[in-house]
Amino acid sequence: MAGDLEIERILVVTAHPDDVDFGTAGSVAVWTDQGIQVSYCIVTDGEAGGSDPSVTRSDMATIRRAEQTAAAECVGVTDLFFLGHPDGRVQASIALRCDISRVIRQVRPQRVVCQSPQRNFQRIYASHPDHLAAAEAALCAVYPDARNAFAHPELLDDEGLEPWSVPEVWMMAASDANVHVDTTEVIDRKIKALLCHTSQIADADAMDNLIRQWGASVAKSRGLADDSYAEAFQRIDTA
Numbered sequence: 001m002a003g004d005l006e007i008e009r010i011l012v013v014t015a016h017p018d019d020v021d022f023g024t025a026g027s028v029a030v031w032t033d034q035g036i037q038v039s040y041c042i043v044t045d046g047e048a049g050g051s052d053p054s055v056t057r058s059d060m061a062t063i064r065r066a067e068q069t070a071a072a073e074c075v076g077v078t079d080l081f082f083l084g085h086p087d088g089r090v091q092a093s094i095a096l097r098c099d100i101s102r103v104i105r106q107v108r109p110q111r112v113v114c115q116s117p118q119r120n121f122q123r124i125y126a127s128h129p130d131h132l133a134a135a136e137a138a139l140c141a142v143y144p145d146a147r148n149a150f151a152h153p154e155l156l157d158d159e160g161l162e163p164w165s166v167p168e169v170w171m172m173a174a175s176d177a178n179v180h181v182d183t184t185e186v187i188d189r190k191i192k193a194l195l196c197h198t199s200q201i202a203d204a205d206a207m208d209n210l211i212r213q214w215g216a217s218v219a220k221s222r223g224l225a226d227d228s229y230a231e232a233f234q235r236i237d238t239a
Ligand SMILES: [Zn+2]
Pocket: 015, 016, 019, 128, 131
């Protein structure tokens, strides 16, 4: 397995603003502290989020892009791509595969972090249909699209984007976790990032508690010491 020292660039692909912060912002903080460049590719602007009917959906999209940009800064990320696919109607279409392949060829990451395309029956919120579709499209972009010069030929012919082969994928919210990142030192920054999503959070204290509970239970399941926090992933060799 590639150690973090061999990793220079990581691309995180998620369906909605805030997904990255629930799933992986602690690991992102650890990685950027190590000098790794982390970029975010967010498939939708999250315009179907929130519960205030007086906010127009286009205003909500603007709000959520700004919230995600602020959250990213908390964990050392300033390179964000918003693909603008419709929130609540994401499909693993050829168009989405092409859009994610474009970002992969631009960023040239050694690791892609994405959601899981498999429904998690233990935790249904992890399996929003947009998450499943965004994850499926991301995996198709990793293999074969981004590495195949003849897939989405406009990327090379019109935009000059050379094929790029991503050697590994880490899936969040996977039922078969096989790697983890100890996030004990950065848990406060993860929570700070999540709390940037103010349009989506009704109770900041409850969110703080939830994230600590999650982090602690993942740490326990991975055999870490008491009082530790962690995020776990399923690593897939895509070399
Ligand atoms: Zn989501």
